[in-house]
Amino acid sequence: MSDEFKIGGKVLQSRLFVGSGKYSNNRLIPEIIKSSKSEVITVALRRVDFMDEKENMLNFIPKECVLMPNTSGARNAEEAVRIARLARETGCGNWVKIEVISDNKYLMPDNMETIKATEILAKEGFFVFPYMNPDLMDAKRLRDAGACAVMPLGAPIGTNKGLKTKELVKILIDEISLPIIVDAGIGKPSEAAEAMELGAAAVLVNTAIASAENPILMAEAFGLAVKAGRKAFLAGTGAIKEFAEASSPLTGFLN
Amino acid sequence: MTFYDEYEKYIGLNLEEFFKEVRDEDVLRVLSKENLTRTDYLTLLSEKAEKYLEIMAQKSRDITTRHFGRVIFLYTPLYLSNYCENQCAYCSFSTINRMPRKKLALEEVEAEAEMISQTGLKHILILTGESRYHTSIEYIKKCVGVLKKYFTSISIEIYALDENEYLELINAGVDGLTIYQEVYNKQIYDEVHITGPKKDYKYRLEASERACRMGIRSLGIGSLLGLDDWRSEGFALGLHADYLQNTYPEVELSVSLPRIRPHVGSYSPKYDISDKNLVQMMLAIRLFLPRVGITISTRESSSFRDNLIGLGVTKMSGGSTTEVGGHSSSEHGEGQFDISDKRSVSEMAEMIYKKGYQPVFKDWWLD
Numbered sequence: 001m002s003d004e005f006k007i008g009g010k011v012l013q014s015r016l017f018v019g020s021g022k023y024s025n026n027r028l029i030p031e032i033i034k035s036s037k038s039e040v041i042t043v044a045l046r047r048v049d050f051m052d053e054k055e056n057m058l059n060f061i062p063k064e065c066v067l068m069p070n071t072s073g074a075r076n077a078e079e080a081v082r083i084a085r086l087a088r089e090t091g092c093g094n095w096v097k098i099e100v101i102s103d104n105k106y107l108m109p110d111n112m113e114t115i116k117a118t119e120i121l122a123k124e125g126f127f128v129f130p131y132m133n134p135d136l137m138d139a140k141r142l143r144d145a146g147a148c149a150v151m152p153l154g155a156p157i158g159t160n161k162g163l164k165t166k167e168l169v170k171i172l173i174d175e176i177s178l179p180i181i182v183d184a185g186i187g188k189p190s191e192a193a194e195a196m197e198l199g200a201a202a203v204l205v206n207t208a209i210a211s212a213e214n215p216i217l218m219a220e221a222f223g224l225a226v227k228a229g230r231k232a233f234l235a236g237t238g239a240i241k242e243f244a245e246a247s248s249p250l251t252g253f254l255n
Numbered sequence: 256m257t258f259y260d261e262y263e264k265y266i267g268l269n270l271e272e273f274f275k276e277v278r279d280e281d282v283l284r285v286l287s288k289e290n291l292t293r294t295d296y297l298t299l300l301s302e303k304a305e306k307y308l309e310i311m312a313q314k315s316r317d318i319t320t321r322h323f324g325r326v327i328f329l330y331t332p333l334y335l336s337n338y339c340e341n342q343c344a345y346c347s348f349s350t351i352n353r354m355p356r357k358k359l360a361l362e363e364v365e366a367e368a369e370m371i372s373q374t375g376l377k378h379i380l381i382l383t384g385e386s387r388y389h390t391s392i393e394y395i396k397k398c399v400g401v402l403k404k405y406f407t408s409i410s411i412e413i414y415a416l417d418e419n420e421y422l423e424l425i426n427a428g429v430d431g432l433t434i435y436q437e438v439y440n441k442q443i444y445d446e447v448h449i450t451g452p453k454k455d456y457k458y459r460l461e462a463s464e465r466a467c468r469m470g471i472r473s474l475g476i477g478s479l480l481g482l483d484d485w486r487s488e489g490f491a492l493g494l495h496a497d498y499l500q501n502t503y504p505e506v507e508l509s510v511s512l513p514r515i516r517p518h519v520g521s522y523s524p525k526y527d528i529s530d531k532n533l534v535q536m537m538l539a540i541r542l543f544l545p546r547v548g549i550t551i552s553t554r555e556s557s558s559f560r561d562n563l564i565g566l567g568v569t570k571m572s573g574g575s576t577t578e579v580g581g582h583s584s585s586e587h588g589e590g591q592f593d594i595s596d597k598r599s600v601s602e603m604a605e606m607i608y609k610k611g612y613q614p615v616f617k618d619w620w621l622d
Contacts, residue, residue, distance in 0.1 A: 021324055021326075022320075022323070022324020022325060022326065023324065023325060023613060024325035024326075024608075024611045024612055024613050025608065025613055026613065045620065046617070046618055046619050046620050047615065047617060047618055048617075048620075049375075049377065049616060049617040051375075052375055052616065052617075055375075055616070073618075073619060075472075075505045079621065082621055082622070083620075083621065086620070086621075086622070102504065102505040103504040103505070104500065104504055104505065104506065104507055104508065104546060105500050105501070105504050105546060107546065158321045158322045159321065160321060207321055207324075210324055210325065211320045211321050211324070211325075
């Protein structure tokens with residue numbers, strides 16, 4: 001059956017988004033894309049060196065891949081907006097992942113500034129993907145501000161701790177009509193599958209792939225896990241039962 | 256309140272007594288924790304903890320890989336001037352050292368910038384001796400104006416400034432500040448800073464906070480190792496970093512672990528710090544402050560620096576010279592101190608790749 005993911009003016013087959021910033025070599029990027037079958041890659045504009053012919057990260061990204069520049073390093077809405085505009089001016093397309101972090105200790109996203117930046121950039125015609133702390137009210141505000149998806153964190157970025165915010169993400173999935181893309185914290189393919197089973201529209205994974213001993217193989221594992229999780233969601237998982245149901249000793253007389 | 260007041264609380268603490276009491280199980284308990292307290296950090300600086308260096312290294316590598324990735328950020332220093340009003344016992348630029356003094360003209364700054372930018376680096380650290388007369392804020396602003404054409408990130412390592420001066424430089428395009436306390440021990444600080452404006456311990460210590468309040472993006476602090484016992488200096492540096500991280504979480508913080516190098520003058524380090532000690536200090540910092548950057552400069556030998564990659568270091572300099580005009584001029588004079596690792600930026604990059612890491616030439620860009 002067809003299960004295309006239509007988002008930001010694109011039609012995607014894969015629901016795994018990958019990162020680009022933590023690899024030992026930029027030459028791993030095309031390999032990661034290939035083995036994971038991912039079609040979206042996020043790139044920190046702060047790291048892109050357009051002048052460097054040899055190591056410009058963008059040169060390693062296959063043409064058919066959708067580029068999602070991010071505003072890593074922005075400490076407030078104003079900086080995020082400036083970085084996003086810079087990304088568009090330099091030909092990085094009109095997708096942007098808003099990342100506003102004013103806390104370098106835990107690298108937690110600043111929802112308030114993120115909402116402000118989303119509002120400005122959505123009006124300017126960007127497809128805005130805000131990275132956020134999974135708060136329902138803020139997710140609604142992001143939706144109203146014109147975001148095209150909401151990207152709640154699964155756990156603090158770079159921790160590989162898994163889907164620690166599960167209950168909160170579930171609420172976003174139930175209550176927000178936009179695609180929910182779980183970003184940050186996912187450490188293992190099984191956790192990515194879990195997010196997809198819950199009904200997440202996609203998952204973004206960077207650290208778990210980049211910090212694996214074999215990033216290419218791990219990327220493939222994530223690709224498969226996301227696919228499995230998605231299929232499970234579409235199939236509709238059966239209800240979990242606390243007790244076996246051999247007979248009904250208490251209510252049998254009613255039949 | 257500033258770190259000055261915070262640090263006062265620790266001054267009477269008998270570290271030797273504490274270290275004596277540390278048992279193996281204390282170290283192991285700390286190593287099994289995820290979030291370390293200041294006391295846990297001190298435990299890792301103990302002699303007892305030296306036994307557990309390999310475990311600390313593995314933990315440190317894991318944390319560093321997750322938070323920073325398999326990358327090393329590269330930068331290079333550019334000395335604008337060596338005029339100085341201070342007499343510091345450990346530094347060549349000291350007023351009592353008879354050495355040729357020089358300050359780059361703007362055309363010379365441009366020549367240096369051109370040379371450096373050919374290496375591909377996008378981050379520059381500009382340095383001066385401590386002379387408001389020869390290297391005024393106005394002069395530094397003009398230099399920043401020149402450098403902005405070549406670099407996307409400009410850091411300064413100059414004399415301590417007032418708040419409004421930091422703001423002026425930030426508005427001119429400076430995004431990073433490096434300022435070492437040199438030594439946290441107040442008495443030793445007073446002894447080695449013989450005369451000059453740097454003698455004011457408190458003004459120096461609070462400089463980083465003035466810059467943070469004015470909105471500096473990144474900040475590097477450090478202690479010049481060898482002026483005092485490394486364990487107590489390491490503890491003070493960790494406290495300072497912890498305080499800054501908690502008070503100014505929006506600032507990207509890094510710590511530097513420079514060991515005293517030979518220089519013009521007669522000072523020799525009073526305290527030894529072995530390679531093993533330096534590694535222990537670096538690992539303890541990483542475990543205590545998982546997201547703080549760690550810088551190892553070219554004061555260290557190339558083989559030692561190579562071995563530190565993967566242990567917790569995140570930032571390194573390359574193609575370094577501590578001479579004014581040293582990047583573009585063929586005449587060689589006296590630098591601030593001797594460089595041990597003399598490799599060029601491309602040689603550094605090659606080594607980093609060989610180690611399975613990616614050298615990063617650019618990590619900030621706003622305009």
